[in-house]
Amino acid sequence: MARQVYQAVVDGILVGGVYALMAVGLTLIFGVLDIINIAQGVLVILGAYLSYVLSVRLHIDLFVGLAITVPAMFVIGVVLQWAFIRRLRGRERTAMTLLVTYAAALIIEGSLYEAFGPDYKQLSAPYVTSSVHVLGFYLPYIYLYGFALAVVIIAGIYALLYRTRFGRSVRATTQDETAARLIGIDTSRVATLTFGIGVAVTAVGGMMFGATNSFNPNSGYDLISRLLAIIILGGLGSIGGALAASVFMLTLESVVDIWSPQWAIAVFYAALVVVLVVRPTGFFGRAPARAQ
Amino acid sequence: MLRTEGVRKSYGGVRALDECTIEVGEGTVAGLIGPNGSGKTTLFNVITGYAKAEAGNVYLAGTKITNIAPDKVFTLGIGRTFQLTRIFPTLTVMENMLVASRHARAADRKRAMAQLEFVGIAGHHAALAGTLSYGQRKLLELAYVLVADPAVMLLDEPAGGVNPSLVNYIADRIRELHAAGKTFLIVEHNMEFVMGLCDRITVLDSGTVVAAGPPDIVRTDRRVLDAYLGEDVEDST
Amino acid sequence: MMGTVTRQRIAAALALAVLAGAAVTFPLVFSSPATTNYGVYALIFVTAVSAWNVFSGFSGYISLGQAVFFGSGAYAVGIAARDWHVSGVAVFGLLPLGAAVGAAIAVPFGLVALRVRRHTFIVITIAVFFIFQLMAYNLSSFTGGSVGVSAPFLPWTATTFNERFYYIALACAVVMIVIAAGVRRSRFGLQLRAIRDDEDRARGLGVHAMRVKLAAFALSAAVTGLVGGVWFLYLTQVQPPSGFDPLFDLSVVLMAFFGGVGTISGPVLGALIIEPAQLYLTATYTNGYISEIMLGALFLAVVLFMPRGIIPTAGEWITRLRTRGRPAVPAAAAAAAPQSAGKAAAGDTA
């Protein structure tokens, strides 16, 4: 029994790394732009398809291919924000962005169907099925690389946010958009770049998802609710929180799996509700700036 | 009428109120002054239930009302305005007036209309409140607190950010209500306004009461001058 | 001035009469069950979207968990019919049970979820939604698990079947619209809208925010549960993914925003246009993907060109036409969102 639990914890941490890679972009966008990007799930799948094209058609290694897919997704993100999200203002902005990003998700999904059809795909590479034996556990290389990449990317985003001028602008915008504008920050440029970075990071999440799961254009829908739950639990806008919450969620789920896989996700959602009622800002969330 | 006793409140280690005790007599206009960050608004928030006191108590007409919810505080008879005016922008001016109403519509509307006339914005009753100018919003907020007829009214910088003629207008309205027997507690930076209006003034500094008494006595109190040292006492905006 | 108001009232009454007449005679004019089927689904969504609007549209708390009530209403009717061996027309007697179950779930759900605001509220509603879907899957001795529950077979011809369901759905829709209009005029509705604008401020004016929100949530849930039951009897079957369908939640929000959130007629119009259009596009463009892309493009167009929905935007255009040459104060007022309005107004003091 103890061994089963250890195994479940190991699995939770490894798979949590994959979910963190998918969730980081969402929480970054959420923190700065204050919007729920429903298209995140489909963007993950789009990232997976981009990697698929490079790996199957051009025989480029999955990790090497990121050098192409990440900038490509950045451009897609910038276009999405610039063309649609930028225009939304006012009181119903939160709800409106739900709808705009949902519409974008529909269009992207339809286009993926058009391009690839409904059959499932999976990314393959030698390190996807092989693993290293450590302390009695088989640790698959793909998950180890993925987890390392998650840590590197999160550290990178932290460095970007806390060590650069752009990062200061982002943080200022996150805290108080009006004040940021008053001190001369071009908040709309910050928003566009942040959205681009958020989507670019998703390319990595997409590659990891595609290597560890089979996917078709419809697969994005199952992801979005879990990713939302993760970033709320971690604290909106908290990059490290996304990793912590991913690992927490997947570990809880895989441990409960030992007894009842049926209830595992329900336990997670119940835990989420309890945490939020006790601490509405999640694990690492800041208290929202209150008027007076 | 309204009394706080040893109220304490801190935000993230910074003590905003410390052993804060004030007293507002029935039918008086009390002033609450102090430099920025001295805890005036925090005290308002504690009294009206928007912030929780860590120690101490708040009494209204002898009844303990410490840390009860804002809606209950209001029901018990304390109405307030906010420093940054808070109205309901997508409701019409008349609808704003009716949020606090409790009774039949027709009678409420009539009283609301009378109150709007009293503050002088009745002509805008059907406009969306979000379209009002800043000064009109101040008047609207004052009006919808007034229409509910609370026993005590807490006004947070009623003269802040409004032009001089409107300041006088607001002061006149408060005097009229005072004459009708209403109790006020007013936070204000505009010294002329406060000194001209209040029966009694309490001075806060770093969350503690440093002086209290009639305007002319407080004006000359050394501790008050110390508290304001370096502050631009007369400047209201 | 009184003349204008009276004339508007008469125009409104006439319009309502025409609308009601059209709604009642619709199945008589277009008697094909293929057409009345669209009517049934459109009216089910009219009811569900209006119910969502009475809570979310008025209070500003965007619920993405309405399917909890929809599915629970469907399951309540189905399980009761199965376990109490109700058959034939008597199953319609179980519909109030759907409403009661919806409201009964909304109270504890609301007591937890309504303590938090904005995004956190949205996510809690999503989380509760998934908990319910999983319960439907997992409590299989009660809910039938993944097989779901089937409705008793009603031995009516296709035309009769659809026509009867059309009128049942129409009755639900009318009742809901009347309730929505009543709430909007009432003090209760005013308090909800005050909560939407500034909840803390409203509390400071004696609005018992929790009680008001909870009442609206339960009302909305009861009606949603009721139409969930109607939908179940019409479809004759409910399963976890169809009863608790995340796309239902998104559709409801979409329809409300499409028509105009917070208004009475907006959600009605949104449902009347989108639900049939969605059914029609999906069925017709059998290549499938095109219908998806078209639907997405349509939503984008509406959000970008009529950001506040058809009804408010149309209202603005009408006002602009009427007040041509004069400053259109109400239109500008409606357009101004609180923050920007605040900033604009702060510039010019009186």
Add this chain to the structure above:
Amino acid sequence: MRSDLPWLSRNAAAVGAIAVASVTALAACSSSSTSSSSAGSSSSPSSKAPITIGASLSLTGDFSADGQAFQRGYQLWAKDVNSSGGLLGRTVQLKILNDNSSPTQVQTNYQTLFASDHVALAFGPFSSLLTTPSASVAARYGYALVEGAGGAPAVFSSPANMSAHNVFDVSLPITDEMIPFVNWVASLPPSERPATAAYPMAEDPFADPPVQLAQAKLQALGVKTVYSKIFPEEESSYKPAADQVAATGAQAVLLGSTDVPTVAAFMQAFAQQHYNPKMFICAAGPDQGAAFVSVVGKQNATGMMVPNGWYPGYANPDSQKMVQAYVAQYGGNPSDVNADVAEAYSVGQVMAQAVKATGGTDNAKIISYLHSGVTLSTVQGPVKFNELGMNDSAAAFVFQWQKDTTFRQVLPASAPGSVPIINPKPGWAS
């Protein structure tokens, strides 16, 4: 001056106008399609108008992969029928609508097909979840619903079918699917039987019943159950569940899967854990031809088993003809043909025989003909319906991917066309 009820009164007129206009336009839309086909449900055979057959398929959404394979099967059948002179001298015309895997949409589609397009005959949708609501619509309109992918017990026991008896599933009833596998295990000498078995099952009315029945029978044979759990159909990750199965070291795995992704995820996790069960059989997934092999890889597919009523190499001449026609039209190898195609094709064949036998498209006659106990032939073998519309005479086979990515019939070992089974399963590709 604004009134206090801005939207209700001010724009009610505009709303009324828009609503009436849109509803009328819609009604016009949906009734206009009526003209596209005028074939009544019982038109006289002398008329040479085409016979229209309606079906709703999941061309998008969750079931889109299967739905599209089904569409190919229906279209292939229609093409074959028409190229050999049609039905009763009339050409066959398919009308397929997309239901996006949604019950609401599937019900709308069949109503449109019956009441607006007036199709003469109806073919079923994909999956048990969509077949139940479709069947009750068909029952109200008096249509026979001949289908190939609605085999869950709930489909047949639904109140509508109990009353109208109008559902006919040409495929194998799913509950007994795994029996050939169980019988084979029983036939092995006790020393070669698996000592332990794991039964992970997806929450689905299609996937669980055969696995649960097999579990009961294998336990009776003394095979110890080391894992038997139901997991949600959409897991965050299948890895934890798969790793637990791997940790049990079960010698046989009977996976209650519904699709390729589930099977692929378990296979990947097993490979990562260096765990290779001696026997690995899945309720669905490996029967998907190229769609399966391209995901899991050629080498890993070898040894994977799946129960079914059909496979591309089936010796039936009709079947071979169909596979050839499929390859001619869509390319690829015979092994790439998805079993969904054969299921769909069989639906057409059953309907064609019923139409010929009853001399027309009268659905009442077709229903009673199909219930008359006749045995019909299809690319999946003989079909004979019981009183609830299940195919009584379907024989269950087990198929296995063997070397050079060929998909072969292996069980029952004595059945014609069976080749020797690969046992134990070879190891995973490294």
